[in-house]
Amino acid sequence: MNANAPLAIATILSVVLSSAGTSATLAADAPAVQLKVGVANPTMLAETQAINHVRIALDGIQPTEQRLRAPVNVTLVIDRSGSMQGHKIEQAKQAAIAAVQRLNDQDIVSVVLYNAGVEVLVPSTKATDRATIIQKIQSIRAGGGTALFAGVSRGAAEVRKFLRDDSVNRVILLSDGHANVGPSSPGDLESLGRSLIKEGISVSTLGLGASYNEDLMSQLASAASGNHVFVEDADYLVEVFNREFDDLMSVIANSVEIRVDLGAGVRPVRVLNTHARIEGRRVQIPLAQLYAGQQRYFIVEVEVDAKAAKRPLPLADVTVAFNDLIRDRAAKLHDRVSVHFSTSPDEVSRATDWETKAFCSVQIITERNREATAMRDAGQVQQAKQLLEDNAKELRVLAVKCKDNNVLVVVPELVRNSDANTLQALNIEDDRNWSRSRKVMREYQNAVEQQQTYSAPNR
Template sequence: MKKIMLTIGLATACLANLFAGETLQLKLVPDREVVLKGSPQEVVVKIDLSAIAGKKKSRRTPLNLAVVLDKSGSMTGAKLEKTKQAAMQLVDRLAPNDIFSLVIFSDHAEVLVSAQKIEDKNALKEKIQSIRADGSTALYSGVKMGAGQIEEYLSSKRINRVILLSDGLANVGPSSPRELRRLGSQLAERGISVTTIGVGDDYNEDLMAALAEASDANYYYVKDTEKLPEIFARELGEMLSVAARDVRIEIICPDGVQPLGFIGRAEKFESQKASVNLSQFTTGQNRYLFLRCLVNGSKPEVARVKVNYTDELNGGTVEVADDVVKIRFTEDRDAADKSVNGAVVAQKEIMLTAVAKDAAMAQADAGNYKQAAQILAAQGGALNRAYANAPATVQIQLRSELDNISNFTNQFESGQYGSGSRKMMQSQSYNSRNSK
């Protein structure tokens, strides 16, 4: 019997070693495998990260959650009632070891529920139900106060998250996207991410997106208040199914390769090196970056990529994945043309569509609707050219983007582009650029 048990134990250990570090799988795919010799050429590399699907967590990562709610006068009625319903349903799904706090803001911010473990859910829900709408929108103070509650129990062994909901313009205290982005970056450095939920068509979407993007969190545009409980449930569901977090991607390009940057992202290269931080991956989630490089030489290596992350499916250990992307050189133009990867080219164009939407919004903000329409029309042509060589699954995405571009172009040309259109376009761009 002891011998059998020993054999089983050894087999279990081998399986553990086999799967350890495989929660995040890294693939590097260039948009072409063969490049013509003799002249500098751009190569785009898809840095593809996917979290393993179908593997159950050995433990539930406890949450440290601060909900920050706008209770200004504009929230009166269905907005506030649906918000309270969503928050109460969230409380119902929390576990005893989770930390919950609630901050409300109007003319000023105040802590309605201080950071605490979940002991009396009914008492927490009574606090939520008591919220009444009035006053202005001290959004910055609300976020800072919510982060302060998170810091009471801040721990690398918890998922530390602020969920901010607002329907209006920040009009008390710091209120620019730059100031909110700076706050988001400061919180991200301390391990706190800020998900933002904008309700209706009157809030500042640039501010809400900047705050979320600074910590690689989610940004939601909610036009229909009936969907608020669904949004809160989705956000909580993601936190409960985190497979990997604190993901740091390091990219090094060798001499002879000029890194041009990432499509749709602000991170820069210094001395041939760059790093990108992503907050988390849920089980089965796929996220990716597109690295642009100018290749001018004969060496095959384009870039080395190393990924460090906390593996929540393997007991919170720190794991590493790495890979090298290489190409070949030829004097045969046909061979170079045949090596083009249609899927990567099409996905690159989808990412460039997000960049085009941002550029079109900037033109529309300046009143240049004709130029905005032209930007989208040009990108629509690029999507159409990529369609023929794309696999069927990517063609579905291309058709969706073509429909979106056509819709926004028609709005620019007909004078129907408004606040809701801008929020929808920015939401689409945000989700594409951050592969959400």
């Protein structure tokens, strides 16, 4: 086994995340978000019933001029259980202090501590007296159990006190252990995350060290439209908090609601790796916020009944509503796609939208990466390794096809994700380091699914 493989995976993850942005800039009166809708197979085989994929891409525009950022309404939820004693809690305090120092008088901040119980150290307040807030943070001591669910719930309650449409509303959770007081399953925390995102509150989770529950932490972040980071070394906590606050302070749109209305003869199957509401032929996808320079995309899998289709067939009508924090107003975008039909398989193949197909494949492969983790947990080591190797090969083949069709923009993304699966396949047989490798895999999966803007510093 390659001893440097876990480090290499982390490095690839960092590069994958850094490629997620866009260089688009803001025109004079343009909205802060751009919308592009594509379909993997714009031409489908006639007289058949087949699966297709719609990609909905949102580009967060990079403002061309200096501007006042949107106010931040944030709660720091800090684990102070017994396992955090010593260096961990000291570094957590330094990270929290560094975060508070970046706030200004328009921002709202609160600090919630939890062990076997929950304490509101700093009730939700304007960050005008940062010196007093920092003094309170310096007084934190560790000891006791881990009431994680209650800590996040109370943190959300503090955010809720000053919840506004024109603010960036977030809970940042730091924990180094498993929840052992109160609700403690990944499903419990996922449900909490889903309920918070409906209110416009996102949750980012920072897992510290080797003992935290990565399933619980990653599912909470995914459900609540936040970041999830595996912070292996407490010495990096300040840097990770700074990167998280870089995100907070670059939000250009929030309360994003994507609505997809599918045409007659089109059935929604699922939204890949994303929590969505499906009712009849309508799909609704919530998103807490979009950052400047970020691209977020969502893949809607649909089944098309070509037998009942008119030609061409309206496939998807997409509307995106959001709060434009640059223009300080509500905004709405609209786009639609259709599909054509042919009796020629060659014509269907030639019409492939390779860019859309590539991003769809990345999400499908990431779903299989999760399956590989489950296989490894069940003791199916060789099957998990084979699946990861197959993932890597499939992405490499697709990269060559994109290059052959002169769709070069997606080739680096495909290659990087291929390399990540290859390196994970190398690590998956190592029993001694499986706990660590599993955390790296969960971080990677969440980052690709959420198109996260940053990862932990190189380990």
